[in-house]
Amino acid sequence: MTTSPYPILIIVVPLMTSFLIPLVGWWRKNFCYPLMIAALSISTFSSVAILRVVIEQGTLHYYLGNWDPPWGIEYVFDHLNAFVAVIVSVVSLLIGIASKSMVEKGFSQKAPYFYCLFLLQVTGLLGIVVTGDAFNLYVFLEIASLAGYTLIAIGEDGAPFASFNYMLYGTVGACFYLLGVGYLYIVTGSLNMADLARLLPSLYHSKVVLIAFAFFIVGVAIKMALFPLHVWLPDAYTYAPSAVSSLVAPLTTKVGAYVAIRIMYTIFAPSFIKEVVPAATILSWVAASAILFGCILALAQTDLKRMLAYVLIAEVGYIALGIGLANKNALTGAILHIQNDALMMGSLFLVAGVLASKKAFRKIYQFKNIHKKMPITMAIFVVSALSVIGIPPTCGFFSKWYLLLGAIDEHQWFFVVVLLASSLIHAILFFRVIEIVYFSPSEEPKQDAGAVVKGIDEAPLSALIPMILLALGILLLGVLSGKIISVIIQFAIPKSF
Amino acid sequence: MKIQKRGLLLEWIVSKYNYWIYIFLMMIGFYAMIGKKNLVKKVIGMNIFQTSIILYFISIGSKKGATIPVMEHGHGGTIQAIQYINPIPHVLMLTAIVVMVSTFGVAMALIIMIYRKYRTIEEDEILKLRK
Amino acid sequence: MHLINPEVLSVIAPFEDVIIRTACRLLIPFIQLYGLYVIAHGAESPGGGFQGGVILGASFILLSLAYDVDEVRKRVSEKRNLIFCSVGLFIYSGIGAVCLALGGNYLNYSRLHHLLPVDPVYARALGIFGIEVGVGITVMAVMISIFFDLASKHEDPEEGTSLGMDR
Numbered sequence: 001m002t003t004s005p006y007p008i009l010i011i012v013v014p015l016m017t018s019f020l021i022p023l024v025g026w027w028r029k030n031f032c033y034p035l036m037i038a039a040l041s042i043s044t045f046s047s048v049a050i051l052r053v054v055i056e057q058g059t060l061h062y063y064l065g066n067w068d069p070p071w072g073i074e075y076v077f078d079h080l081n082a083f084v085a086v087i088v089s090v091v092s093l094l095i096g097i098a099s100k101s102m103v104e105k106g107f108s109q110k111a112p113y114f115y116c117l118f119l120l121q122v123t124g125l126l127g128i129v130v131t132g133d134a135f136n137l138y139v140f141l142e143i144a145s146l147a148g149y150t151l152i153a154i155g156e157d158g159a160p161f162a163s164f165n166y167m168l169y170g171t172v173g174a175c176f177y178l179l180g181v182g183y184l185y186i187v188t189g190s191l192n193m194a195d196l197a198r199l200l201p202s203l204y205h206s207k208v209v210l211i212a213f214a215f216f217i218v219g220v221a222i223k224m225a226l227f228p229l230h231v232w233l234p235d236a237y238t239y240a241p242s243a244v245s246s247l248v249a250p251l252t253t254k255v256g257a258y259v260a261i262r263i264m265y266t267i268f269a270p271s272f273i274k275e276v277v278p279a280a281t282i283l284s285w286v287a288a289s290a291i292l293f294g295c296i297l298a299l300a301q302t303d304l305k306r307m308l309a310y311v312l313i314a315e316v317g318y319i320a321l322g323i324g325l326a327n328k329n330a331l332t333g334a335i336l337h338i339q340n341d342a343l344m345m346g347s348l349f350l351v352a353g354v355l356a357s358k359k360a361f362r363k364i365y366q367f368k369n370i371h372k373k374m375p376i377t378m379a380i381f382v383v384s385a386l387s388v389i390g391i392p393p394t395c396g397f398f399s400k401w402y403l404l405l406g407a408i409d410e411h412q413w414f415f416v417v418v419l420l421a422s423s424l425i426h427a428i429l430f431f432r433v434i435e436i437v438y439f440s441p442s443e444e445p446k447q448d449a450g451a452v453v454k455g456i457d458e459a460p461l462s463a464l465i466p467m468i469l470l471a472l473g474i475l476l477l478g479v480l481s482g483k484i485i486s487v488i489i490q491f492a493i494p495k496s497f
Numbered sequence: 498m499k500i501q502k503r504g505l506l507l508e509w510i511v512s513k514y515n516y517w518i519y520i521f522l523m524m525i526g527f528y529a530m531i532g533k534k535n536l537v538k539k540v541i542g543m544n545i546f547q548t549s550i551i552l553y554f555i556s557i558g559s560k561k562g563a564t565i566p567v568m569e570h571g572h573g574g575t576i577q578a579i580q581y582i583n584p585i586p587h588v589l590m591l592t593a594i595v596v597m598v599s600t601f602g603v604a605m606a607l608i609i610m611i612y613r614k615y616r617t618i619e620e621d622e623i624l625k626l627r628k
Numbered sequence: 629m630h631l632i633n634p635e636v637l638s639v640i641a642p643f644e645d646v647i648i649r650t651a652c653r654l655l656i657p658f659i660q661l662y663g664l665y666v667i668a669h670g671a672e673s674p675g676g677g678f679q680g681g682v683i684l685g686a687s688f689i690l691l692s693l694a695y696d697v698d699e700v701r702k703r704v705s706e707k708r709n710l711i712f713c714s715v716g717l718f719i720y721s722g723i724g725a726v727c728l729a730l731g732g733n734y735l736n737y738s739r740l741h742h743l744l745p746v747d748p749v750y751a752r753a754l755g756i757f758g759i760e761v762g763v764g765i766t767v768m769a770v771m772i773s774i775f776f777d778l779a780s781k782h783e784d785p786e787e788g789t790s791l792g793m794d795r
Contacts, residue, residue, distance in 0.1 A: 003733070005728060008728065008733070008734040012721055012724070012725065012734065015717075015721060016717070016718065016721045016725075019713070019714040019717045019718065020714070022710055022714065023710075023711065023714055026707065062733065063733055064733060064734055064735055065733060065734070065735040065736050065737070066732060066733045066736040066738070135589055135592075138592075139592055139596075142596045142599075142600075146596075146599055146600065146603055149603055149607070150603055150606075153606075153607055153610060158627055160607050160610040160611045160614065161611055161623060161627070163607055164536065164604070164607045164608070164611065167600070167603065167604060167607065168530055168539060168543060171543055171546070171547070171600055172527075172530070172546070174596075175546060175547055175550055178550060178593065179550060179553075182550075182553070182554050182557070182586075182589075185585070185586075186557055191585075565674065567672060567673060567674070591676070591678055594678070595678055595767075598774075599770075602770070602774040605774070605777075605778050606777060609777070609778070
C-alpha cells in the first residue's frame with residue numbers, strides 16, 4: 001500500500017478543476033484555459049511519476065479511505081494500467097492545448113462550459129484506467145460517457161441526433177457491463193478485481209459466470225466500437241466539433257479496449273477464454289471482419305473525418321485481434337497498438353480539425369494544393385498516414401509486426417492475410433488523400449518567391465505545437481518500441497504466456 | 498414422471514420470479530428503444546431498461562424474514578448477518594439511479610436541441626429532413 | 629406529431645389557482661425540512677445525500693409548478709444553481725483533500741480528528757455526514773437545473789443558434 005498522493009491526484013485534480021472553471025469563467029474568462037492546462041499537466045506529471053515507480057517497484061496499490069480491499073475501493077497500478085494512464089493523460093494534455101484555437105473560433109461564449117466538460121471527460125477516462133474495483137469502473141465509465149454525449153452534441157448539422165443515437169447505444173453497453181458486475185457479485189460476493197480473479201477459477205463451469213462473461217464482452221464491445229456494434233461511431237465522430245473529436249476519438253475506444261484486456265486477462269484468467277469458452281477464437285474472427293469492414297468502408301467516404309472514423313474502426317479491430325489471438329506476441333502488439341493508435345488518431349483528427357476550423361474544408365477533393373498554405377500540417381498528416389499504413393520507423397509498423405508474429409505463432413494464416421491486405425488498403429486510402437494534396441495540377445498563376453512566403457496560412461501555434469509533438473512522438477516511440485516492450489509491456493502480459 | 502417434470506418446471510419459474518420479471522421489463526424497454534419512432538418514447542424505453550436492472554439488483558439482496566440493514570442504538574454484541582438484508586446492492590443501485598437520472602437529463606436536453614432544429618421529434622421525419 | 633407552441637398555451641390558459649398556491653406555500657417549508665432530515669439521518673434510517681437532495685429539489689419544482697416557472701427562475705437563477713452545484717462538489721472533494729493533507733489517504737475521515745475535537749472513530753461518522761451534505765446540495769442544484777431547462781417557456785436568446793463551428 002502506497003502513501004504517495006500521486007494515485008489520487010490523477011483523478012481529483014481534473015475533477016475539482018472542472019467545477020472550478022465555470023466559476024472562474026464568470027469572473028475572468030481568460031483564466032479558464034490556463035487553469036485547464038494546469039490541471040491536465042498535474043495529471044500528466046502524476047501519471048508519469050507513477051509509471052516510474054511501477055517500473056522500479058512493481059504493482060502499486062492505493063486504498064481509498066484506508067479501507068483494505070475487498071471491503072474498500074482501491075486504485076491499482078500495474079504495468080498495463082500505468083502505461084495506459086500515461087498515454088491517456090499525455091494525449092489529453094496535448095489535445096487540450098490544441099483545443100484553444102478551435103474553441104475560440106467556434107463558441108467562445110460557452111468556452112468555460114466546454115473546458116468543464118472536457119476535464120470531466122478526461123477524469124472519467126483516467127478513472128476507468130486507474131481503478132481496481134469493478135463497480136467503480138462502471139461509475140467512471142458513465143462519467144466519461146455522459147460528458148462525451150454532451151460534448152459531441154455541441155457540433156452542428158446533425159450532431160444532436162448523432163449524439164442521441166450514441167447515447168442509446170452507450171447506455172445499453174454500460175447497463176450490460178453493470179449486469180455482468182452484478183452476476184459476478186452474486187456468485188462471489190466481491191467487487192474487487194484482484195479478489196474476483198482469486199475467487200472465480202473454481203466457478204468457471206457455472207452458468208452464472210458464463211452469462212456474466214457474455215454480458216461483459218457485449219457491453220465492452222459496444223463501448224469499444226467493435227464491428228457489429230460500431231454503428232454509433234461514424235456519425236458521432238463526424239458531426240462532433242473539431243476539438244471534441246480529437247479528444248474522444250483517440251481515447252474512448254482505446255480505454256474500452258483496455259477494459260476488455262482487464263476483463264479477459266485479469267478478472268477471468270486466460271485459460272477461461274481459451275479453453276472453457278472459445279471466446280478468444282470468436283473475438284479474433286470478429287476483429288478480422290472489423291478490420292476488413294473498416295478499411296473497405298473507409299474507401300467509400302469523401303468526407304475526411306468520416307474516413308478517419310472508419311479507419312478508427314479498423315484500428316480497434318487490430319487491437320481486438322491482438323486480444324483474441326491470446327499469445328505473447330499478439331498481446332504485446334495489442335498493447336503497443338493502444339499507444340500507437342492514440343498518437344496516430346490524435347494527430348490525424350487534429351489535422352482534420354484544423355483544416356475544418358481554419359478553412360471550413362470537409363471534403364477530400366477540397367484539399368487541392370493545400371500544402372502550399374499549410375505545409376507543416378500536411379507534413380504531420382503524411383507522417384501519421386505512414387504510421388497507419390505501417391511503414392518503419394514510425395510506431396505503427398512495430399505494433400503490426402508483433403500482431404503478425406502473433407498470428408503466425410497461432411498458425412492462423414487467414415489473419416496474416418487480413419493484416420497485410422488491410423495495410424494495402426490503408427495505403428490506397430491515404431495515398432489518395434496525399435495525391436490530391438500534393439500532386440494536384442496547380443491552377444493558380446505562378447507567383448514570385450516573395451509572394452509564396454506570404455501565401456503560407458498555417459494553423460495557429462496553439463494547435464501546431466501539439467501536432468508536431470504528436471508526430472515526433474510517432475517517430476520517436478517507433479524507434480524506442482523495443483525499449484518500451486522490454487521495460488513495460490513485457491510485464492503487463494499474464495505470466496502464463 | 499410427467500407430473501414430476503411439470504412440478505420441476507413450475508418450481509423453476511416460480512422460485513426465480515425476480516429473474517423473469519426483470520428480463521420481461523428489460524425486453525419491454527429494449528423494444529421501446531428500438532421499435533418506437535418518437536424520441537421521447539425511446540428515452541422512456543431506456544429508462545425502463547435501466548429500472549429493470551435496478552429492480553433486479555435490489556431483489557438479489559433480499560433474504561427471507563430479514564429486516565432493514567440499520568442497527569439500532571445501544572446494540573452491543575455480535576450481529577447475525579442473516580437477520581439483515583444485504584445493503585451492498587442497495588448502495589450500488591443508488592449510484593445507478595443517479596446515473597439513470599443524469600442520462601435522462603442529458604437525453605431530454607438533446608431532444609430539446611433536436612426539436613429546436615427540426616421542429617419534430619419523430620425519427621423518420623428527422624431522417625427525411627436530413628437527407 | 630408537432631408539439632403545441634408553449635407561448636400560445638400560456639396566453640390561452642394561464643395557470644393561477646389560489647388553493648394550490650396557498651397549499652404549496654404552507655407545504656414547501658416542511659418538505660425542505662424533511663429533505664434536510666433525510667440528509668442528516670442517512671446513517672440511521674433509510675436516507676442519505678442523494679435522497680435528501682431529490683426531496684429538496686422537489687420542493688423547488690413544486691414551487692415552480694404552483695407559480696410561474698419564469699418567476700421562480702428569476703429567484704433561483706442559473707448562475708446561482710451552478711454555484712450550488714460546484715459548492716456541493718467542493719465540499720465532497722474538499723473533505724477528501726483535507727484528509728489527504730492531514731496525512732491519510734483520500735477520504736480517510738479518521739484523520740479529521742486532528743481538526744475536530746472527537747476521537748478517530750467518531751470522526752469517520754462525521755466525515756460521512758459532511759460528504760452527504762455536499763452530495764445533497766449538488767443533487768438539489770442539478771434537479772432544479774434539469775427541471776428549469778425542460779420547463780421554461782422562453783427560448784434562451786443565446787441558444788437556439790447553432791453552436792457548430794466548422795462552417
